[in-house]
Amino acid sequence: MAKDDQVAMFDMKKDLREYFKVARPYAFFFGLIAFFVLLMSLATVGEKFVFKILLDEGANFVAGSVTKAQFIELILSLALAFIGVFVTKAASNWLRLHFINRAEGSMMLDLKKKFFGHIVGLSYKFHTTHRTGSLIARMTRGAGSIEGITDFISIGIFTLIIQMIVVFISVAFFDLVSAVMLVVVMLAFIFYVLFFLRAQQKARLALNNAEDSEKAFVSDVFTNIDTIKYFGKENRTSSLFVDFASKTKGGFIKNWDFDRWTEAGQTFIIGAGIMLLLYFPLIKFLNGEISIGTIAFIYTVYLNVAEPLGAFIWGMRRFYQSLADFHSLTQYGDLKKDVVDKVNAPALKIGKGKIEFNDVSFTYHKKEVITNFSLKVNPNEKVAIVGYSGSGKTTLIKLLYRLYDLNSGSISIDGKNITGVKQESLRSELSIVPQECILFNDTIYNNVVFANPKAPRSEVISALKAAQLYDFVIGLPEKENTYVGERGIKLSGGEKQRLSIARAILAKRKVLVLDEATSSLDSKTEAQIKDALNMLMKNKTTIIIAHRLSTIMEADKIIVLDKGKIVQSGKHNELINQKGIYRGLWNMQKGGYIE
The missing domain is CATH 1.20.1560.10 (ABC transporter type 1, transmembrane domain)
Structure with missing residues (x-):
């Protein structure tokens, strides 16, 4: 308190x-x-x-x-x-x-x-x-x-x-x-x-x-x-x-x-x-x-x-x-904003979806969280970021969304520095499936359409089907007009996560962030929504923050963070054959969670 x-x-x-x-x-x-x-x-x-x-x-x-x-x-x-x-x-x-x-x-x-x-x-x-x-x-x-x-x-x-x-x-x-x-x-x-x-x-x-x-x-x-x-x-x-x-x-x-x-x-x-x-x-x-x-x-x-x-x-x-x-x-x-748009900053429109972190450093509460971090994510590439808790994974996503300004370095999308565009346009061009899907105390339909208010009903229904939530929805007395309760309390963890995926599908954004999207789910539920996630990632530049390494085995590139620095980089098969944090995590998990 x-x-x-x-x-x-x-x-x-x-x-x-x-x-x-x-x-x-x-x-x-x-x-x-x-x-x-x-x-x-x-x-x-x-x-x-x-x-x-x-x-x-x-x-x-x-x-x-x-x-x-x-x-x-x-x-x-x-x-x-x-x-x-x-x-x-x-x-x-x-x-x-x-x-x-x-x-x-x-x-x-x-x-x-x-x-x-x-x-x-x-x-x-x-x-x-x-x-x-x-x-x-x-x-x-x-x-x-x-x-x-x-x-x-x-x-x-x-x-x-x-x-x-x-x-x-x-x-x-x-x-x-x-x-x-x-x-x-x-x-x-x-x-x-x-x-x-x-x-x-x-x-x-x-x-x-x-x-x-x-x-x-x-x-x-x-x-x-x-x-x-x-x-x-x-x-x-x-x-x-x-x-x-x-x-x-x-x-x-x-x-x-x-x-x-x-x-x-x-x-x-x-x-x-x-x-x-x-x-x-x-x-x-x-x-x-x-x-x-x-x-x-x-x-x-x-x-x-x-x-x-x-x-x-x-x-x-x-x-x-x-x-x-x-x-x-x-x-x-x-009170003034800590993060301020430049005068006459243009709106960002993402085309290809190329993301670059250039020598990024960030300090929070006098503690250096990210240090000299550089990473290129090519269009349609799926890059996973892993590491122990507190290694700076989620902080990178907050920096990408420009929720904080950097101490040094730059982040650019399609060659445009994100500090030179309007914040709201930046965030509206990105799509995210967070670890904990916080929903409004509103209907299932309105929670999905929040990502794209102008979308017709047919597209909302298609998004629900793609997220493998539609069969559940039509079984409800009020169907998509069912209220989910405060913070989505009436839905299970898997149902909330599917709804979050449907929201991201409807958003139709070129850049997607999966921030530990399955870490709170059991293995059965994770398997059930795997196809929905694969469909969601199709033809998108995707950054995956993961604790569960089994979810990122097919990533194009895996980045291992430790204390805000990149300590390993490569594909899954390469990393498990190298001495280092990734192999240690893989051996510890055996398909489970990082502690």
Whole structure:
């Protein structure tokens, strides 16, 4: 299990710039949202003003200065106005949410496309050093953070600012001092909460890291459930999970404890605000300068502002949480590929399939893995590479695929240096049958057609037949539409390997790599797929990485590696008659495996 990332405060300005890059195409939507928020704010103040008129005229009616008929006529007029206000509020709210939903949905899709593509495109080294569970968690949280940030801007900020402007103007019309006090209370409220939310950020980031570690552990467990079952380590694994979950619990509690201060402070400031806000209007009322309706208007408007203010604070708390989630994803945007295409690099198209390793050396983690390796593989030639575990066989394939860059030397295909062509085109021109065929949790058909998405169904079926898998497939209830399960768990080792061969057949590539394609199979299953492999290798330049020497006896050339260097080269019959590693391996195996 990888160690947790260290907690670090992020650059809010940088993350907001990244957010606004995502939001910029939808600026028109945000303009419409602000317009409908303005309509709602005006309608809300209008509603309070209607109530003010009703109170003042009701007092006049009680005092006898307004007749009953006049008061009834006024009530009917106010009722119509009230209906208009609520229709405006309802329609504006519906339209506001309509455009918020469209903006958020589109922005989430844009963010997912951008960072999924970026992360998938990062170099092989990145994916071997980052936990799958953590990446999934950050992708999910990062995309979901768009909703929290956008809601805060469109619902929290827009609503509060517009509401405060409208309320300030309307209250100032009756009493400027009350309007100023209203602004002071609101600002005190906002800055108090901002202080604690900012202090809470480190705790939130620590919580995110704890959750990522827990999810990464869970992902590791379920990916390796067979190992846990085989070794009877269910209880130990559960105990380890409790350790991770306990750290997450501590992170949640530390994060939530900040809410004690923010909630208590909010209550105090709102209460003090009410006292200050009513003091000055009441003095004026006692002096006969304003009416009881005006006091009610100021009070209800203040309470009405308290609602969006509460929403603003709740939104800001969610905003800070969402920004931390957003950062956990967007920080990957700063990562660059270790293996980079040259500017305007052309796509590679393999014709003959001639491969040359020229004085190749490669160091990994300060250990020299390949040293001065040179090899020519002619078109349609079948070259096998053997050696003890750790001799550098699979590393050569990774270098051929340019998953890593060389320390020195070069690799060329048809005379073209692979560092001078686009990586994706290089890899798409090669075909491989790996030792462990990892399948998508999809249908048999889709797993095969992955190698050549444009292939017609007839070619997919032909590939299944050539791989001697078709008889098995048509015996299934759903035939080629049968789901294989996660990582192909519903298929046997031989069935998965045949499917991998079918995929390679469908790819129709001139260069083929067999990376220990049969080493995990028993001898009977290996014999069953031998014909499929022979058909697959026909008219192809083939590099075979093998532990089982019986599978490479017919190779045109066999290369023996030891500690990253070629120590023997020749055909099978030549090598078994020479003193050296190959004859030793052959004598040890007797048709078995290299240990």
